[in-house]
Amino acid sequence: MTTWLRELPKAELHLHIEGTLEPELMFALADRNGVTLPYDSVEAVRAAYDFEDLPSFLNLYYQGMGVLHTQADFFDLAMAYFARAREDGVAHVELSFDPQAHLVRGVPLEAPFEGLLAACREADSRYGISSALIMSFLRDRDPVEALEVFEQAAPWHSMIDAVGLDSAERDHPPGRFAKVFARARALGIPGVAHAGEEGSAAYIREAWETLEVCRIDHGVRCLEDADLVAMLRERQIPLTVCPLSNVKLKVTPTLTEHPLPALREAGLNVTLNSDDPAYFGGGMLDNYVACHDAFGWTRDDFIDMTRNAVQAAFMAEERREALL
Numbered sequence: 001m002t003t004w005l006r007e008l009p010k011a012e013l014h015l016h017i018e019g020t021l022e023p024e025l026m027f028a029l030a031d032r033n034g035v036t037l038p039y040d041s042v043e044a045v046r047a048a049y050d051f052e053d054l055p056s057f058l059n060l061y062y063q064g065m066g067v068l069h070t071q072a073d074f075f076d077l078a079m080a081y082f083a084r085a086r087e088d089g090v091a092h093v094e095l096s097f098d099p100q101a102h103l104v105r106g107v108p109l110e111a112p113f114e115g116l117l118a119a120c121r122e123a124d125s126r127y128g129i130s131s132a133l134i135m136s137f138l139r140d141r142d143p144v145e146a147l148e149v150f151e152q153a154a155p156w157h158s159m160i161d162a163v164g165l166d167s168a169e170r171d172h173p174p175g176r177f178a179k180v181f182a183r184a185r186a187l188g189i190p191g192v193a194h195a196g197e198e199g200s201a202a203y204i205r206e207a208w209e210t211l212e213v214c215r216i217d218h219g220v221r222c223l224e225d226a227d228l229v230a231m232l233r234e235r236q237i238p239l240t241v242c243p244l245s246n247v248k249l250k251v252t253p254t255l256t257e258h259p260l261p262a263l264r265e266a267g268l269n270v271t272l273n274s275d276d277p278a279y280f281g282g283g284m285l286d287n288y289v290a291c292h293d294a295f296g297w298t299r300d301d302f303i304d305m306t307r308n309a310v311q312a313a314f315m316a317e318e319r320r321e322a323l324l
């Protein structure tokens with residue numbers, strides 16, 4: 001089954017490129033940029049990846065990305081990810097990135113934008129992997145800053161496929177970011193948002209109503225609200241679910257207890273994704289294999305979820321038809 005799952009052309013819609021930073025590359029970039037890491041070995045970094053919840057992960061995630069400074073760093077980061085994605089049989093990737101987390105460290109927008117866009121072009125020509133770019137805003141920072149950063153990114157607006165919303169969810173309701181999402185929409189840029197990961201089902205409804213997003217990242221807590229489930233089913237709003245991430249961040253105690261089967265039984269539009277593979281113990285293929293082992297899903301189940309992802313992807317219609 002693993003071989004078959006590897007060969008199934010998969011689309012990854014929920015991936016934080018900063019969350020693909022493996023400890024080996026973290027050390028190489030720290031050396032390159034003269035950054036001192038609070039660890040003395042790759043093993044020590046991996047040993048620190050034992051999270052209590054989303055905030056405890058985010059602390060290490062923001063610390064880890066401190067080694068990323070130049071356009072070349074972002075290019076190398078993304079190319080290392082694309083090489084692994086190719087081994088996993090990933091055909092299409094939507095990379096989210098957090099420009100504010102770099103700006104606050106004095107890294108200008110050019111570095112992530114130009115580095116990531118160059119890597120996306122290279123992944124297409126070297127591996128035949130198509131991609132999309134999602135500019136994400138940090139929900140635990142000021143929404144006014146998000147709008148300013150979005151305006152500063154004007155030179156790249158035509159290269160952005162969507163805007164997103166991530167970081168610490170609890171007590172940071174999505175509605176505060178309605179302005180920047182409306183501004184993006186006015187420019188023809190759609191929105192996606194993390195909701196219902198550690199936050200309640202109410203945040204999923206709020207993201208849908210106030211940000212007018214076309215997909216929900218995670219969304220697993222929707223099951224707490226039957227009316228919301230009915231709405232998500234009727235509209236077939238895609239949920240980008242990240243099984244191994246949810247276990248690592250204790251959204252669910254074990255994978256066997258994950259609500260994925262219930263979400264699918266409720267008729268929801270479910271896709272499988274890796275979120276932050278360097279931190280959560282596996283990429284797309286590991287997530288697929290883990291779901292096979294936990295839920296006994298058949299080939300048809302995986303084909304179904306892969307089709308959901310291709311249909312929900314920001315990609316040219318020609319490419320979509322080729323992958324369906």
Ligand code: ADE
Nearest residue numbers: 016166167168194275276
């Ligand atoms: N940023 C990176 N990974 C994230 C996650 N799983 N949830 C919220 N923000 C994130």
Ligand code: ZN
Nearest residue numbers: 166194217275
């Ligand atoms: Zn995420």
